Amino acid sequence: MPVPRPRPSRSRRLAALGSLLAAFSLLLTLPSAAAGTPPRGSAHMGMGVADHDGEHGTPVPGDATQTEGVDVSSHQGNVAWPTLWSSGVKWAYVKATEGTYYTNPYFAQQYNGSYNVGMIRGAYHFATPDTTSGAAQAHYFVDHGGGWSRDGRTLPGALDIEWNPYGASCYGKTQSQMVSWIRDFLTTYKARTGRDAVIYTATSWWTECTGNYSGFAGANPLWVARYASAVGTLPAGWPYYTMWQYTSSGPTVGDHNRFNGALDRVVALANG
Numbered sequence: 001m002p003v004p005r006p007r008p009s010r011s012r013r014l015a016a017l018g019s020l021l022a023a024f025s026l027l028l029t030l031p032s033a034a035a036g037t038p039p040r041g042s043a044h045m046g047m048g049v050a051d052h053d054g055e056h057g058t059p060v061p062g063d064a065t066q067t068e069g070v071d072v073s074s075h076q077g078n079v080a081w082p083t084l085w086s087s088g089v090k091w092a093y094v095k096a097t098e099g100t101y102y103t104n105p106y107f108a109q110q111y112n113g114s115y116n117v118g119m120i121r122g123a124y125h126f127a128t129p130d131t132t133s134g135a136a137q138a139h140y141f142v143d144h145g146g147g148w149s150r151d152g153r154t155l156p157g158a159l160d161i162e163w164n165p166y167g168a169s170c171y172g173k174t175q176s177q178m179v180s181w182i183r184d185f186l187t188t189y190k191a192r193t194g195r196d197a198v199i200y201t202a203t204s205w206w207t208e209c210t211g212n213y214s215g216f217a218g219a220n221p222l223w224v225a226r227y228a229s230a231v232g233t234l235p236a237g238w239p240y241y242t243m244w245q246y247t248s249s250g251p252t253v254g255d256h257n258r259f260n261g262a263l264d265r266v267v268a269l270a271n272g
Contacts, residue, residue, distance in 0.1 A: 038166070123145045203235050
């Protein structure tokens with residue numbers, strides 16, 4: 001016959017209860033910022049622009065010297081590409097990857113869907129310089145949709161390098177370390193594809209986190225983010241922008257852009 005186990009004393013039960021209440025109290029005092037950090041993989045172009053640079057209107061519509069485009073990620077899900085095409089959108093960039101741990105589950109619908117309605121399209125990579133090297137992320141990007149082909153309809157891949165939604169703005173890197181990381185990515189991407197990647201960034205982030213480095217301006221097209229009626233100051237070295245993300249609240253999908261040229265210039269960038 002089993003021997004009954006002795007019950008813990010009243011003092012031991014009270015001590016255990018006290019430890020439990022102390023642990024619960026500690027949980028309640030943790031910083032709320034940790035709870036508000038978005039999950040890895042959820043980052044997208046321009047998610048920090050409004051918070052850091054504000055919103056100051058939109059450019060005058062109907063500029064025939066520029067070509068309307070959009071950028072999309074998993075946040076948009078299945079995109080209504082025929083609606084966008086009918087509204088005058090002629091090019092698109094689609095998030096393919098983030099770090100070396102995430103691929104966009106809607107990539108095929110978005111990348112192929114834009115192409116099928118007639119758009120010129122490309123893929124972008126959301127950089128996380130605190131997780132793996134620039135070279136590793138460039139390889140991951142090319143291997144998961146970020147490649148390039150000379151078909152006249154595929155734009156070179158874009159490196160989305162901006163505020164860190166998961167922690168410190170500059171990903172814990174010094175300005176020189178950040179420049180080295182970006183160079184590592186760009187060099188690897190060109191070796192894999194034969195093309196110089198587009199750099200997407202905001203002037204304020206670029207100034208803070210690279211020291212306003214000018215050394216990429218000679219080869220890499222600039223895609224600048226600023227939600228305003230005018231593009232404003234550009235990062236050092238670039239005399240002009242190639243693309244401008246001017247709003248996150250446009251029609252059909254939020255992120256709308258202008259290519260600094262007519263449609264034939266978009267085709268020229270696609271052809272290399």
